[in-house]
Amino acid sequence: MRASLIQIAVDADESVESxxxxxxxxxxxxQDAELVILPExxxxxAFAYQQFAEEAEEPGGPTYEAMAKAASDAxxxxxxxxxxxxxxxxxxxxxxxxxxxxxxxxxxxxxxxxFGFDKGEAVMMGAGEELVTVQVPGLxxxxxxxxxxxxxxxxxxxxxxxATAFVVPAGWPARRREHWTLLARARAVENQAYVLACGxxxxxxxxxxxxxxxxxxxxxxxxxxxxxxxxVLTVDLDVSRPATARRLFPALEDRRLGLPAPDILR
Numbered sequence: 001m002r003a004s005l006i007q008i009a010v011d012a013d014e015s016v017e018s019x020x021x022x023x024x025x026x027x028x029x030x031q032d033a034e035l036v037i038l039p040e041x042x043x044x045x046a047f048a049y050q051q052f053a054e055e056a057e058e059p060g061g062p063t064y065e066a067m068a069k070a071a072s073d074a075x076x077x078x079x080x081x082x083x084x085x086x087x088x089x090x091x092x093x094x095x096x097x098x099x100x101x102x103x104x105x106x107x108x109x110x111x112x113x114x115f116g117f118d119k120g121e122a123v124m125m126g127a128g129e130e131l132v133t134v135q136v137p138g139l140x141x142x143x144x145x146x147x148x149x150x151x152x153x154x155x156x157x158x159x160x161x162x163a164t165a166f167v168v169p170a171g172w173p174a175r176r177r178e179h180w181t182l183l184a185r186a187r188a189v190e191n192q193a194y195v196l197a198c199g200x201x202x203x204x205x206x207x208x209x210x211x212x213x214x215x216x217x218x219x220x221x222x223x224x225x226x227x228x229x230x231x232v233l234t235v236d237l238d239v240s241r242p243a244t245a246r247r248l249f250p251a252l253e254d255r256r257l258g259l260p261a262p263d264i265l266r
């Protein structure tokens with residue numbers, strides 16, 4: 001499977017609608033890929049808290065419409081990053097969207113771990129409650145978002161649900177970039193799964209973004225890593241590699257706490 005991570009730059013001087021058009025064009029340009037991934041909250045910016053309420057939309061709103069058309073045009077599976085979702089009761093969520101190659105919704109994930117401690121996302125948004133996986137040809141994608149990367153129990157749960165690859169869109173700050181790479185590799189090694197971690201570039205709401213989107217294989221090897229600026233990172237994945245790693249080094253069979261071993265080990 002060929003995967004393309006679009007490390008789009010988020011800049012306060014660019015309108016949300018302009019960035020939607022630009023992102024859609026970048027998705028359409030990835031026709032040689034099978035899976036395309038965008039970062040967290042790229043329409044508005046992960047740290048642009050003051051714009052969350054204004055830019056909130058339904059999962060089938062303008063960002064979904066633009067991305068569904070782009071996914072269909074390129075005939076790719078698209079993890080469209082995440083949006084600020086406004087639920088019917090008015091609650092805001094950081095919600096990831098996955099779209100099929102025909103432009104149909106394939107999955108949504110509300111971010112479980114909200115960042116900010118006592119401000120920003122942590123107090124402005126509701127917390128998701130459900131683990132979400134999406135089946136694509138050859139892989140089962142486990143969905144997580146940014147700050148989730150610091151909570152290994154989420155990824156263990158996704159492995160228990162059958163995940164063989166994790167997709168992690170993010171708006172990770174540059175000042176903690178080393179943690180980003182370290183945690184991505186740790187989640188790959190401990191779960192013997194691919195990690196496809198797609199961040200933003202640029203600076204928004206005064207926060208410089210880390211960039212450095214990264215693809216890690218089930219042995220913890222970095223297969224590809226972006227730089228700090230906007231770019232598209234493309235890598236070919238051997239979809240049999242998670243099963244091979246789990247067979248050759250069956251550490252997941254030795255778990256004594258938490259969820260049972262995934263079906264792939266039985």
